[in-house]
Amino acid sequence: MSDMGLGQILARAKQRLNRNLNIGHSPSAFGFEDIRPIGNSQGSSIANKAGRIVLRARHKGQTVKIYEAFSPEHAQFILAVSAKLPDLFPRVLEVRDAWIVTEWIEGQRLAEDIGYHQIKVLRRIHGVAVEGLPPAGFCYIKDFILPRCRRAMSLAATQEKIDFRCLEIDNGATCTTVMHPDISPNNLVRTPEGEIKCIDNELLCFGSAPLLDFCNAVRNMPKDQRDEAAKKWLSVSSTTSQMIENTAKLWILREAGAAFTKGDFTHSSRMIADLERCAERWLPFPAHMARGSE
Known part of the structure; x- marks a missing residue:
């Protein structure tokens, strides 16, 4: 062909x-x-x-x-x-x-206070009342992360084991928070009228790991900006040890799939190997910051 x-x-x-x-x-x-x-x-x-x-x-x-x-x-x-x-x-x-x-939407990419706007937008989305919303018809974990990294996951664990663990953490069919896994700086613009608009909403869904949305939003920031954004996010968030552990495992699956897709098989395999041992070290901010908010 x-x-x-x-x-x-x-x-x-x-x-x-x-x-x-x-x-x-x-x-x-x-x-x-x-x-x-x-x-x-x-x-x-x-x-x-x-x-x-x-x-x-x-x-x-x-x-x-x-x-x-x-x-x-x-x-x-x-x-x-x-x-x-x-x-x-x-x-x-x-x-x-x-x-x-x-x-x-015509607009300019945000040039300043990007982390502030990302957090503000995410909080608005997570705060949407779910009453009356139809079924999401899409699960970020089951329909996006897992299919993308199945080959990567097979490097370090059986497919069945990983699939079960991931779905146990976050099953979109039973979750009641509106999630947006793609609030990156590129997806927020300021219109000529001064409004902040989110222009990429193809991954909207239900979920139960709002901290995962935050990780996605700040993943490409410089470390000092990520840490500062994390302080702001966690200062007004109720975050438990279980939420941190679940998010860290989901984050590994997300990043391992991304690394595998780019051809970085060694990095992908190392991440998956840490799924049960020290998943939290792969979070885009120090886990102790989150634990300090409990």
């Missing part, structure tokens, strides 16, 4: 978008124009971290973002959570099966 070029991939994506799927309120085709990859300072991409399509296009006279949720149920969950935080998330214009169309 010959390699597909970007043009061919975009053409296939457009065909999928314009299929007459069973979408209830909107039986007509979307009618997208000028479909293109999402671009930033690191280049252009047509896929997010989960490998699902993310595009920019023109639709009904305006620029929009188009992306695939994990499932049709997940798309409805994102729609419902977005409606609860209309000043923070882009407005959802249409949902078609697992596809979501939102307004395109």
Whole structure:
């Protein structure tokens, strides 16, 4: 099979978008124009971290973002959570099966007080009332971390053992906190009107490890900034030893999968080997800071 070029991939994506799927309120085709990859300072991409399509296009006279949720149920969950935080998330214009169309947000990346804004945004998301929200249709642990690192996990432990442990820690079907594992600096912008917007919400879900969201948010910060952000987070958080232990294990699985994907097999294997021995040393901040908040 010959390699597909970007043009061919975009053409296939457009065909999928314009299929007459069973979408209830909107039986007509979307009618997208000028479909293109999402671009930033690191280049252009047509896929997010989960490998699902993310595009920019023109639709009904305006620029929009188009992306695939994990499932049709997940798309409805994102729609419902977005409606609860209309000043923070882009407005959802249409949902078609697992596809979501939102307004395109113009803005500048945050240049200062980034950690402060990350924490503020996460606290708002974690504080969303779950009453009336539909099932998430996606679990960050089961549907993202585990599939991505299964090969990595097999280097140090049996698949069955790791899968059971991970799902025991955080099963999205039974959790009642709205989670956002991707509040990175790149995903927060300040609009010309001065609002802070979160522009990447493809991994929204339910969960029970809010500290994991914090780890994801600060993972690429310099150490001094991570530690300062951790102090602020933990000063107003109720954190138990069990929460720290669970988060550390989940963090190892997340980072081991990332390292394996990048080809750093040795680092990935070392992390997995520490899953039962000293998982907390891999947290992006000193574990004693968290224990001091108990």
